[in-house]
Amino acid sequence: METLLWRRLDLPGHEACRLAPEGDGWRLSGCAVFLHEAAPVELHYRIDTDAAWRTTGAVLRGWIGDRPVQRRVETTDGVWRLDGAEAPAVAGCEDVDLGFSPSTNLLPIRRLGLALGESAEVRAAWLPFPALAFEPLPQVYTRLGETTYHYRSAGGRFERTLEVTSFGLVTHYPGLWEREGE
Numbered sequence: 001m002e003t004l005l006w007r008r009l010d011l012p013g014h015e016a017c018r019l020a021p022e023g024d025g026w027r028l029s030g031c032a033v034f035l036h037e038a039a040p041v042e043l044h045y046r047i048d049t050d051a052a053w054r055t056t057g058a059v060l061r062g063w064i065g066d067r068p069v070q071r072r073v074e075t076t077d078g079v080w081r082l083d084g085a086e087a088p089a090v091a092g093c094e095d096v097d098l099g100f101s102p103s104t105n106l107l108p109i110r111r112l113g114l115a116l117g118e119s120a121e122v123r124a125a126w127l128p129f130p131a132l133a134f135e136p137l138p139q140v141y142t143r144l145g146e147t148t149y150h151y152r153s154a155g156g157r158f159e160r161t162l163e164v165t166s167f168g169l170v171t172h173y174p175g176l177w178e179r180e181g182e
Helices: 103-112
Strands: 002-008 013-022 025-036 039-049 055-064 067-076 079-082 096-098 119-127 135-145 148-153 158-164 170-173 177-179
Touching: 013 103, 025 055, 025 103, 039 096, 039 103, 055 096, 067 119, 096 103, 103 119, 103 135, 103 148, 103 158, 103 170
Parallel strands: 096 119
Antiparallel strands: 002 013, 002 177, 013 025, 025 039, 039 055, 055 067, 067 079, 119 135, 135 148, 148 158, 158 170, 170 177
């Protein structure tokens, strides 16, 4: 089991995250609290994976200002559903990516198991904030060191060098998130 507390760097906010074994896989859960357009946001999430770190389901609930949020994600054999409706745009993806959280970078990092210097391209089922509606997001991860990865998405329009724990949870996401405490 591993837990982390992040401080948001671009806005006032924090996120607490917990990773624990669950059945034959893993459960990533947490809560992000931050400001968006001067309104408070509270989002709780739970993501379940199989033993190979492929997303099997997720739940997202909370609020953005006065707007309640409740999302349910299910995926089986590459077919994704959001609140029960099939989402063909993200068919074949193996990872969910929460657009407001650094926690989901863990999923491809663990699933890919890259050797030093190795790169891999993935396509994530992205829930961008604040819409929280599925979009496909091509991403490239390159392992630079034991706990350092270069992350690129949106065709190279977005790039960051991520520092992670030995288990793969982000500790430093330049300009966006940083772990508090040890």
